[in-house]
Amino acid sequence: MRPTQRLATALMLSMGFAAPVAAAQCGNNAGGFDAWKPAFAQEAAAAGVGQRGLDAxxxxxxxxxxxAADRNQKSFNYSLDKFMQVRGADTIVARGRKRKSRDAGFYQSLEARYGVPAGVIIxxxxxxxxxxxxxxxTSVVSAITTLTYDCRRSDFFAPHAIGALKLVDTGAISGSTKGAKHGELGHTQFLPGNALRYGVDGNGDGRVDFYNQTDALASTANFLRQKGWQTGAGYQEGQTNFNVIKQWNAAGVYQKAIAIMAARIDG
Incomplete structure (x- = not known):
């Protein structure tokens, strides 16, 4: 450290600020991952991650x-019709209508609290x-830290890696909890940073569990509400709440498919 750097660090510490932490060096293959982890651990600790998270x-x-999955997301390049066919839209709608009828009170309670219709959540x-x-x-922690280490989108995934480690700290997940290939977790596949920020205890048992359906769906409704969902406004393309659906997933075909299926379920 040069003298000027030492002086700047000393001034920051004397004023109550944490010393700057050098950013962990990203990589494009497995070779540097083990060396990257201790450097990222410093960033995580500076962001408030505790020992359980650091151990994970x-x-x-x-x-x-x-x-491999991140390099091969072909379905988002399909036409809307092809995407809905591949994703089984007709089956989702048919099963979704049955779920809405069977658990009408639950979905009505979500809409009353968050303003989001059943069809969208379903x-x-x-x-x-x-x-x-x-x-x-796939291990949530391994997946999300791998994506943070990978140079393609480190800045996007880093807050979610921190979120995952904080979820370990709280006991919401563990280092062995399984999720999707990009580290998404639970019934509706929250990215960990979003899970940490928008998760709610839907069943009142004192903890937020994204592998519990009630908590996961309440958290999904809360996410949409916090992102600007307006009660009673439309959610088809071009309508007010379609912009909120965009916040859930960035792929255009996904957004349109959700809006179309939701309308069919609600109809």
Whole structure:
């Protein structure tokens, strides 16, 4: 450290600020991952991650399957019709209507509290995990830290890696919790940073569990509400709440599919 750097650091410490932490060096293959983890651990600790989270980071493994999936997201390039066919839209709608009828009181309570109609929540649930049928087979912590280490989108994934480690600290997940290839977790596949910020205890048991359907769907409704969902406004393309659906997933075909399926479920 040069004298001027030492002086700047001393001044920051004397004023109560943390010393700057050098950014961990990203990489494009597994070779540097183990060396990257201690450097990222410093960033995580500076961001408030505790020992349980840091231990989970230390035990994370480079997720080759995550990188392969990230390089091969073909379905988002399909036409809308093809995307809906591949994702099983008709089945989601049929099952979704039954779920809405069976659990009408639950979905009505979500709409009363958050303003989001049942069809939107149900369509997302069906699209993401087939209503909880498959919530992933990859370590959440390993996947999200691998994506943070990977040079393609480090800045995007870093807050979610910090979020995942903080979720470990709180006990919401563990280092072995399984999720999707990009580190999404639970019934509606929250990215960890969003889970930390928007998660709510829907069933009143004192904890937020994204693998519990009630908590996950309440958290999904809360996310949409916090992103600007307006009660009673439309959610088809060109309408006010369609812009909020865009906040859930950046792919245009996904957004349109959710809006179309939701309308069919609500209809």
């Amino acid at each position: 980071l230390a035990n994370a493994r480079y997720a080759s399957s995550t990188i 369509a997302i649930h069906g699209m993401e995990t087939a209503f909880g049928g498959f919530m992933g087979d």
